[in-house]
Structures are given as structure tokens and as C-alpha cells.
Amino acid sequence: MESPYEHPYPSPELESEHPFIEYAFERLAGDEMLRRARDFRDGSERRRSIRLFSPDPVPRQLIELAVEAASTAPSGAHKQPWTFVGTRDPEVKAAIRAAAEEEERVNYLENRMNADWLEALEPLGTDHHKEFLEVAPWIVVLFEQRFEQRSDGTTRRNYYVKESTGIAAGMFITAIHRMGLATLTHTPSPMGFLRNLLGRPDNERPFVMFPIGFPLEGTRVPDLRRKSLDEVFVEVDRLG
Ligand code: IYR
Numbered sequence: 001m002e003s004p005y006e007h008p009y010p011s012p013e014l015e016s017e018h019p020f021i022e023y024a025f026e027r028l029a030g031d032e033m034l035r036r037a038r039d040f041r042d043g044s045e046r047r048r049s050i051r052l053f054s055p056d057p058v059p060r061q062l063i064e065l066a067v068e069a070a071s072t073a074p075s076g077a078h079k080q081p082w083t084f085v086g087t088r089d090p091e092v093k094a095a096i097r098a099a100a101e102e103e104e105r106v107n108y109l110e111n112r113m114n115a116d117w118l119e120a121l122e123p124l125g126t127d128h129h130k131e132f133l134e135v136a137p138w139i140v141v142l143f144e145q146r147f148e149q150r151s152d153g154t155t156r157r158n159y160y161v162k163e164s165t166g167i168a169a170g171m172f173i174t175a176i177h178r179m180g181l182a183t184l185t186h187t188p189s190p191m192g193f194l195r196n197l198l199g200r201p202d203n204e205r206p207f208v209m210f211p212i213g214f215p216l217e218g219t220r221v222p223d224l225r226r227k228s229l230d231e232v233f234v235e236v237d238r239l240g
Contacts, residue, residue: 047177048221049184051126053136053213060088062179063138063212070172076159081145082168082207085198088138095197096209097133100188104128107189124222130188136211141194142169143204155203165207176212183210 010020028036067084075081087093105128107113113121133139144165148156158164169185176183186209194206 043178044174045226047173048182050182050215050219050221051132051184052216052219053132053182053211054216055135055137056214057088058137058181058213060086062181063140066172066175066179067140069175070168073164073168073171075164075168076161079145079148079158079164080168081148081158081161082165083143083145083200083204084140084172085143085200086138086140087198090134092197093134093136093139096139096194097130099193099197100130100133100186100191100209101128103188103190103193104130130186132184132211133186135216136213138212140172140210140212141198142172142207142210143195143200144207145203146205147203149201149203162207169208172210176210181212182215183212186211 010018014020063086067086070084071080071082073080087096108118108128142165144161145158146161147158150156173183173185188209191206191209194200194209195204
């Protein structure tokens with residue numbers, strides 16, 4: 001077929017500087033695409049954030065596989081500006097719980113969250129108790145790298161750090177769900193304490209924390225409704 005492109009990518013000049021490889025893309029039959037699309041949609045629909053984890057252990061290999069999947073996320077200038085920091089150490093988890101509960105105590109009980117915010121959270125029934133941080137077998141904290149720290153001591157800018165790390169977070173959550181585990185996107189606020197407790201360098205800032213494990217048997221979750229397709233998708237077929 002004749003190429004629809006006047007300006008092919010990569011250009012011969014680009015490729016002479018930076019070698020490219022062929023994209024090993026597998027084009028599926030239409031019915032297989034639909035089957036996979038539905039399967040993924042249905043599986044995603046069953047995901048819930050949970051707040052009561054079982055203490056049952058989870059092998060490190062599963063966490064590693066989820067991090068590898070998440071780390072395939074697209075990122076600004078392919079900088080992959082993230083670090084996933086995992087712990088299953090009881091002392092570390094206890095220290096994280098204590099610090100998170102102290103911040104949340106100020107949020108909930110000393111009015112650091114305003115009345116509107118507290119009202120929005122009411123149906124979820126959250127409070128400053130974060131026992132799950134000790135009970136869940138793993139805590140993974142995703143750090144964004146505000147800049148790149150090279151081994152020779154120099155630094156380089158990263159680009160679209162929050163967007164890139166946010167996409168990696170979504171892929172991590174999806175990977176955890178698809179392997180049969182559960183998590184909670186937890187952002188104790190402010191969460192600067194995580195950098196000290198986990199001994200992370202200056203260029204890293206905590207982005208989100210994930211307690212990970214199996215749901216405690218019989219765990220209940222809020223009876224949420226998700227927005228329908230028409231509430232979240234619009235096709236535009238003429239200029240605005
Ligand atoms: N960080 C607090 C409050 C909280 C905020 C939102 I937005 C939530 O969706 C849930 C909780 C906490 O962790 O309790």
C-alpha cells in the first residue's frame with residue numbers, strides 16, 4: 001500500500017543518528033478485538049479499592065511483576081521518572097502507619113480538611129485510623145522523580161513527571177487487580193514523611209501509596225455507582 005505520509009518517521013537523518021527497530025505489532029481479527037475489549041472492561045468493572053486487608057502473605061515475585069508491567073507506562077521523553085518502593089517489614093509498616101495516622105488525625109479532627117471535603121468523604125466512612133497499613137502484607141510507595149540524578153553527580157530535567165507517574169500508577173493498580181490482588185490508592189496528606197522513613201533521595205517525592213494484599217474475608221465496600229458511558233465519553237463530529 002502507498003504510504004499516506006509525506007513525512008515518514010523516522011526520517012533517514014534521524015535514523016542515521018538513532019537506530020530504530022520494527023514494531024512487533026500483532027494485528028488481531030475484529031471479533032478477537034471485541035472479545036478482549038469486553039473481557040478487559042468486565043474485569044476492570046470488578047475492581048474495588050478496599051480498606052480491610054487480610055494479613056495473608058503475598059510473594060515478592062507478584063509485586064515485581066506488577067512493577068514491571070507499570071514501568072512499561074509511556075513517559076515524557078521516555079524518562080520513566082518513577083521509583084516503586086516496596087516494604088513488607090513490620091517495623092517499617094508500623095512507622096508508616098503511625099506517621100500517616102498522625103497526619104490524618106490533624107486532617108479529620110483538627111479541621112485541616114474543610115466541611116465540604118468531609119461531606120464528600122462521608123459515604124466512604126474513612127477516618128484517621130489506618131490499621132490496614134500494618135495488616136496488609138505489602139506497602140508500595142510510588143515516588144515521582146522530580147529530576148534525574150545521575151551517578152556522576154549531575155542532574156537532568158524530567159518532563160511531564162506527574163502525568164507519567166500517574167499513568168504508571170494506573171497501570172500498577174490494573175496489574176495488581178488482574179493478578180487477583182487488591183489495593184487502595186492511599187494518599188495520607190501531607191506525605192513527605194515517606195521520603196524520610198523509606199530513606200529516599202532528594203529528587204524523589206511520594207506520589208501515592210499502595211497497601212497491597214488479599215481482601216479480608218467478608219470485606220464490604222461502599223455501594224458505588226460508576227458513571228455511565230454517556231457521562232464520560234463524547235464523540236465530536238463537527239467543529240465546535
Ligand atoms: N487522605 C485522607 C482523606 C481521604 C481523601 C480522599 I479525596 C479519599 O478519596 C479518601 C480519603 C485519608 O486517607 O483518610
